[in-house]
Amino acid sequence: MPLLARTVNTPLAIEVRRGAVADLGPLLADRRISAGGDVAVVVGPGQGEKIVELCRPSLGSADVFTVTGGSLDSANELGDRLRRRNYDAVVGIGGGRTIDTAKYAATRYGMPMVTVATSLANDGIASPVASLTHEGGKGSYGVHIPIAVMVDLDFVENGPDRQTQAGIGDAVSNLSACADWELAHRVRDEPIDGLAVTLARTGAEALINHPGKICDDGFLTTLAEALILGGISMSICGSSRPASGGDHEISHAVDQLFPGTSSHGEQAGLGALFCTFLRGDLERFGQLARCLHRHGLATTPAELGLTDEQFVEAVQYAPGTRPDRYTILEHLAMPASETRGRLADYAGALRDHLG
Missing domain, CATH: 1.20.1090.10 (Dehydroquinate synthase-like - alpha domain)
Known part of the structure; x- marks a missing residue:
């Protein structure tokens, strides 16, 4: 019998809207990713405290890890810290460096990864690639595609x-x-x-x-969707x-x-x-x-x-x-x-x- 279809790996959920960070807990529960919020939340040093304050009420059981993202060393260090406890998922919240660090660490130990993007600088928010610096320069590493992707337009609008x-x-x-x-x-x-x-x-x-312009919600949503589709396209073809x-x-x-x-x-x-x-x-x-x-x-x-x-x-x-x-x-x-x-x-x- 001929093969009539193929299986494609995509995120379970994709949400692009304002207030996404505050609604992280319900999303994880609704999608059966984590019913009790037993996740590792990874944030960067910039807006980390504000982000944790917003999502803490719905993620009472979460552990928060602050990383200076973007390097292979920081990703390996995060992975070593994550293995000390069993988490339902790793949630990377922030920009590209923080998300890539979380993606690599989660993949290293076989944990599901959720992306919550607060900026739209590249297609790494949904791609199967983590770009990390090392002593020899910068490298691209294959990682698992995120199991869910959220983009918070409040943070995107207020960013550079x-x-x-x-x-x-x-x-x-x-x-x-x-x-x-x-x-x-x-x-x-x-x-x-x-x-x-x-x-x-x-x-x-x-x-x-x-x-639209870069201050318009409609345009920012289209940009987010374009970056997400680009990331998924790489997952589909494996390169x-x-x-x-x-x-x-x-x-x-x-x-x-x-x-x-x-x-x-x-x-x-x-x-x-x-x-x-x-x-x-x-x-x-x-x-x-x-x-x-x-x-x-x-x-x-x-x-x-x-x-x-x-x-x-x-x-x-x-x-x-x-x-x-x-x-x-x-x-x-x-x-x-x-x-x-x-x-x-x-x-x-x-x-x-x-x-």
């Missing part, structure tokens, strides 16, 4: 705009990543997962066409392919060559815009350029804090950051002189579309 802008760049870059995957499928016959592409692209399309192409290669290159330049998401957004231009898709290029510009993200190397020559150097270095990945950068294999010429053409096209 730059975090939300970074999330926009990360989400819309999925359009370029999927185009790179399709290119690899045509040129090298690389297997492609249509469901993963559909989810990643659908969320990004909704975001790029949304007329970061639908959310990481030449755009992310350029971002990784900037991080390695010129550390501290900007956020990952903003770098990925600019990388996606340049890669879209290289593919010759001027209609998509115009859409993406207007979206990034409208929300205050960089559309030129100078706006990101790089000279043109530094950006050219990053583009040349980019394929080496992911040797196994085939994108428009590997396809064109441009020497530095050609990259400079294409960057000049890119600047002209940008002026035509943005005025």
